[in-house]
Amino acid sequence: MTQQLPTQTNTKHSSFTYHDYTITPLADFSIEARVLAKEAYHLDRGASLSPIDLALGWGPMSDSKVLNQIRISQSNRFYYWHVDHFPIPREAIETNSANMHMIPADDTVEAQLSDVRVGQLIKIEGYLVQANAKDGFNWKSSLTRQDTGAGACELVFVKKLITQ
Secondary structure, eight states: OOOOOOEEEOOOOOOEEETTEEEEEEEEEEEEEEEEEEEEOSSSTTTTTOOEEEEEEOGGGGOHHHHTTOEEEEETTEEEEEOSSOSSOHHHHHHSEEEEEEEESSHHHHHHHHHOOTTOEEEEEEEEEEEEETTSOEEEOOOOSSOOSTTOSEEEEEEEEEEO
8 A cells, every 4th residue: 555645846847848739837746556447538639638547546545455345437537436335534535546637748658658557556757737729728737636526637747657
């Protein structure tokens, strides 16, 4: 079980172009977590930017004894969970797990993300970002692990991925 909380710090990185998007780093970000679910996207508006979402859990949400009592799924860029009986308080589930939209920094990171498996422990380093396209499309990361629902997902520009 990984006990480390995600780390988020102020960034000094400037905006940059990635594919057809302007990426603005909002915070430096790193996380060690268990992969709770994984979903690939090919057809939605964000697929060219973020082809993979990972639902990640840390702290009590990386504990197999807890996870064995929670049903987890992903669909339409959201992460869902269901319990018959709470193995830990609802707030602990909500604040120790999140759906994260992954933007691979390069082909190597994209291949690594494609190889990630549910149940694996991973470490990610990069930025929480806002992405803007010339056609007006924009996507902004949540900057807190305390929120839930629409807009609560992290948009992560992944510079480095380490699997265990």
